[in-house]
Amino acid sequence: MSADQNETSNISGQDSASPQITTRFGVIDTRLGPHGGLTLKLRFDFGTLPKISKLRNGTLTAIGPENQRPLELTVTGFPLFGGEQSTDRLYRTGRIDLNVISPVDELSHIRPGWKIIVDLK
DSSP states (O other): OOOHHHHHHTTSSSOSSSSEEEEEEEEEEEEEOBTEEEEEEEEEEOOOOOHHHHTOOOOOEEEEETOOOOEEEEEOOOTTOOOOOOOOHHHSSSSSEEEOOOOOOOOGGTTTTTTEEEEEE
């Protein structure tokens, strides 16, 4: 491995022996949640597709297209409009809807074009 390749592989600060598995979704649409929070319609971009159970009560990171400060989100559930969410449906369509909240309450900033990062540990 050349010195340049070694530098590139360690940019994230992760040890190359234990790579962090991440999944990225793109925000297609947002709407206010029925009991506060926000409902996100997401489309799979890349990474490893998670099972629904991995997303339930999980923590996500929202990253804006113009280098806005990342927001930490917590999944509170799955909306039922459009059908029940399932791992099979996620694998077939690459889409999922999530209800989320944020401890800093800046959810109104999230719009289509934002990216949602899921760390699978």
